[in-house]
Amino acid sequence: MLPEVEINRVLVVTAHPDDVDFGAAGSVALFVDKGVEVTYLLVTDGDAGGNERTLDNSGMAELRRTEQRTAAKAVGVTDVRFLGHKDGLVVPSIELRRDIARVIRQVRPDLVITHHPDRNYNNVAPSHPDHRAVGGSALDAVYPDARNPYAFPELLRDEGLEAWTVREVWLTGGSTPNHWVDVTEAMDRKLAALQSHVSQVAHVEGFVDFVKTRFAAWADQAGFASGHYAEAFQVVPTA
Numbered sequence: 272m273l274p275e276v277e278i279n280r281v282l283v284v285t286a287h288p289d290d291v292d293f294g295a296a297g298s299v300a301l302f303v304d305k306g307v308e309v310t311y312l313l314v315t316d317g318d319a320g321g322n323e324r325t326l327d328n329s330g331m332a333e334l335r336r337t338e339q340r341t342a343a344k345a346v347g348v349t350d351v352r353f354l355g356h357k358d359g360l361v362v363p364s365i366e367l368r369r370d371i372a373r374v375i376r377q378v379r380p381d382l383v384i385t386h387h388p389d390r391n392y393n394n395v396a397p398s399h400p401d402h403r404a405v406g407g408s409a410l411d412a413v414y415p416d417a418r419n420p421y422a423f424p425e426l427l428r429d430e431g432l433e434a435w436t437v438r439e440v441w442l443t444g445g446s447t448p449n450h451w452v453d454v455t456e457a458m459d460r461k462l463a464a465l466q467s468h469v470s471q472v473a474h475v476e477g478f479v480d481f482v483k484t485r486f487a488a489w490a491d492q493a494g495f496a497s498g499h500y501a502e503a504f505q506v507v508p509t510a
């Protein structure tokens with residue numbers, strides 16, 4: 272794995288508002304504590320989500336962008352970017368790879384965190400089609416697109432974006448995690464981030480208990496002491 276001291280910038284690429292907060296906000300909070308710069312890139316605005324049916328789609332998109340910015344602040348992240356693709360309709364595509372490669376070259380992260388592109392047969396929720404499409408395209412953007420100056424030459428020609436090699440990717444939501452981060456001391460901030468998504472979680476009874484149970488189970492799987500919470504990732508070396 273990449274030594275912690277070599278992680279100075281992290282880019283988190285997700286499909287929807289709230290994905291990063293379920294999968295990785297505790298780990299993000301701990302990175303921010305160490306002075307790491309973290310950027311969020313959201314492929315959609317999550318305009319097909321929510322419980323409130325009086326809003327039209329455009330209202331939901333703006334509301335969810337605002338909720339994600341609030342959630343980001345709860346863990347110390349202020350750089351939040353949106354690509355504006357349509358929620359529920361994301362497919363792996365050349366255009367999406369280029370959009371993600373562009374931000375990789377802008378941010379120049381050491382580590383990218385994104386969705387696992389494979390279907391998890393133990394638990395369907397992490398395998399939303401948008402998640403799989405974003406995870407696959409983000410991995411393709413990491414290798415080969417962002418590091419190959421001949422891929423999307425317009426990024427260099429028109430925007431001056433030099434090739435960049437991301438050295439490691441952490442995948443969320445997969446069935447074969449191999450790295451667990453103890454997020455116990457960041458659990459309050461992770462919960463605050465999750466609860467910032469008022470349109471998604473305010474109506475969910477027992478939400479806090481649900482989250483605590485789920486992340487305590489990861490800690491248990493990792494062999495951490497009882498009363499601890501963990502986030503789980505599959506680490507992919509990409510140097």
Ligand SMILES: [Zn+2]
Nearest residue numbers: 286287290399
């Ligand atoms: Zn999602």
